Amino acid sequence: MKEYIDTGKKDTRSGFGAGLAELGNTNDRVVALTADLKGSLKMDEFAAAHPERFFEVGIAEANMVGMAAGMAIAGYIPFIGTFANFATARVMDQIRQSVCYSKTNVKIAASHAGITLGEDGATHQTLEDIGIMRMLPEMVVINPCDYNQTKAATLAAAAWDGPVYLRFGRPGVPNFTPADQKFEIGKAIKLNEGDDVTIIATGHLVWEAIQAAKQLEDQGVTVDLIDIATIKPLDKDAVIASARKTGRVVVAEEHLIAGGLGEVVAGVLAATCPTPMRFVAIDDQFGQSGKPAELMAAYGLDAAHIVEAALSLR
Amino acid sequence: MEYTLPQIASQVRRDIVQMVTAAASGHPGGSLSSTDFLTYLFFKEMNVTPETWRRNGFGLDQFFLSAGHISPVLYSLLARRGYFPVEELATFRRFGTRLQGHPSVEKGLPGVNQAAGSLGQGLSVGIGAALAKKMSGDPHTIFVLVGDGESEEGQIWEAAMSAAHYRVDNLVAMTDWNHQQIDGTTEDVAGLGDLRSKWEAFGWSVIEADGHDFGAIEDAFSRARSLKGRGKPVMILWHTEMGHGVDFMAGTCKWHGKNPSAEQCAEAMKQLEETMGDFAL
Secondary structure, three states: OOOOOOOOOOHHHHHHHHHHHHHHOOOOOOEEEEEOOOOOOOHHHHHHHOOOHHHEEEOOHEEEEHHHHOOOHOOEEEEEEEEEEHOHHHHHHHHHHHHHHHHOOEEEEEEEEOOHHHOOOOOOOOOOHHHHHHHHOOOOEEEOOHHHHHHHHHHHHHHHOOEEEEEEEOOOOOOOOOOOOOOOOOEEEEEEEOOOEEEEEOOOOHHHHHHHHHHHOOOOOOOEEEOOOEOOOOOOOHHHHHHHHHHOOEEEEEEEEOOHEEEEEEHOOOHHHHOEEEEEEEOOOOOOOOOOHHHHHOOOOHHHHHHHHHHHHO | OOOOOOHHHHHHHHHHHHHHHOOOOHHHHHHHHHHHHHHHHHHHHHOOOOOOOOOOOOOEEEEEOOOOHHHHHHHHHHHHHOOOOOHHHHOOOOOOOOOOOOOOOOOOOOOOOOEEEEEEHHHHHHHHHHHHHHOOOOOOOOEEEEEOOOHHHHHHHHHHHHHOOOOOOOEEEEEEOEEEOOOOHHHHHHHOOOOOHHHHHHOOOEEEEOOHHHHHHHHHHHHHHHOOOOOOOOOEEEOOOOOOHHHHOOHHHOOOOOOOOOOHHHHHHHHHOOOOOOOOO
């Protein structure tokens, strides 16, 4: 099993903030808008350095999406930042018509996604956002796993011509991917080669999947481990090749089963090489208040549950 | 040959009625109420031509239609102004057309900057485009048309607040205040109320004008121009009549989204002078 070192916990949204700050200095077409969540989205550095390209829109997300679309039509590259729930469900129609159908180059920066939002509870813990965004034609959906990957994905999103949904979390999580990585949209990242079971993870679950793979290896089960940061477009070739090799697939994500990466993978495999699967995700329910780690364990989103799912496929 | 504005508007009204008749669907009522002031906007006010138009709008005035269902008037004006062949109006709402039921950029129809149809979104887009002009030092103007019924959407008022907050004074928004929507009058359906007071309370300069009188239209646009750069966005409330120009369509919500029969179309044609030549059906 390949070794992955946690260089210290950092929140993925700060990776976005660092990427945005870098973009501010390197690309004068990049602008940023927020709906009263500048600090939460880590946009402070960009805002301080480029006040003329930063727009505090207030608690008016629908208007923010439209304003960003108008700026994109004029050739700017707007990043709009708010909590994932307000960046998706609240404004799906605005994103559908003013961004995707209109082919405007808007980047949606969504933080506090998933159950690790924690104490605020289910009103803010969106577990549907990946499904909502991936249903929209033209939309790219990226769910990076740590600080470094999020920063790299942010730079890649700016270079991509078209709408991109970027999903981040609130709490600090292990930062283990290379600081100098180049993020390729649509490319799976192979974290380990194995023959017995495929584990596909995205976002916060990637670190858990690494821990699970180690535990499985200790039990003599080798794991083909794939980090899917780009959920759409999915790297189908990587998924199919791994499923063909191992014949067993576990997908782990901080999302509902409905609409999530697991369904995407299942759809691809059903049409190419039907493969027994397990889904480490939340099944048709809302979250609740609690500490992030406590919630991840309670809702079955940790290494232990990934191991259990993998072993149940044998 | 040069046509007068009333001549152009009469032909546009003929186009509208013939398009929705041929397509057996579409929205004539609001198209007819918006025809006169939009004819002025496209033929006299905006400094954009079919030759200079580009979607990013740099160095040009730009128009965003928020009430996308009145696509017939937009398409007719674009065709009559020379953005695409007038014959293409016959393809309105047909399979494969660039003239989608509601405006779309997907098939690259010249003159269309943004998709519209799901209501309430275009004013926000116009604000973004206007702020982009300020960022890039482009002194030109953004025009946006919203419907009066559309102004029941909450996003319109989010945008209203934002435009005043950002002092978007290179933006001229317009409301086609025809007092009708699908289910009845704007008062009966939603109590739309005093739009002038509402927009003024949100911090806008408000101009009211008769949207069917070309003298009043010219005066209103001239006043809007004089308010540019004064720190406030401008709203022109056009007093109009739903279905204007066709007597049996006028002043009623019944023709919001209904196509006439062939006989009704013929009756309407008797009321509207053919000036620039009808498109071939």
